[in-house]
Amino acid sequence: MYQQDVVLCSASRYTRKFYLNPDFQNLPDEVQKELKVMCVLFTEDVGGIILLMFDENGNLRIVTDAEEDDILFDEIGCDLKVRQLQKTKRELFEQLEEYYNTFF
Numbered sequence: 001m002y003q004q005d006v007v008l009c010s011a012s013r014y015t016r017k018f019y020l021n022p023d024f025q026n027l028p029d030e031v032q033k034e035l036k037v038m039c040v041l042f043t044e045d046v047g048g049i050i051l052l053m054f055d056e057n058g059n060l061r062i063v064t065d066a067e068e069d070d071i072l073f074d075e076i077g078c079d080l081k082v083r084q085l086q087k088t089k090r091e092l093f094e095q096l097e098e099y100y101n102t103f104f
Helices: 029-046 075-088 090-103
Strands: 006-012 017-020 049-054 060-065
Antiparallel strands (some): 006 049
């Protein structure tokens, strides 16, 4: 059976909104808050949109996007910030992958 990528959460500088997939409402409140702060600060810093997604193998990926005409989007800063998150939030991301692979 083919499984699609599953969005954990996202934030957009354009709409100034944060989204948490309702399937993950059972995550501890502190984890939900940490995800929200992390994603919102990311978009406030570099602009655009950030999505945290689980791929078909249960690996957590950080996906970013920006509108084509967004001259304020910092593409270089975005790449650096993604790498920084992967490093500083590694333990959180590993725990989220374990959670996903256990319950989904």
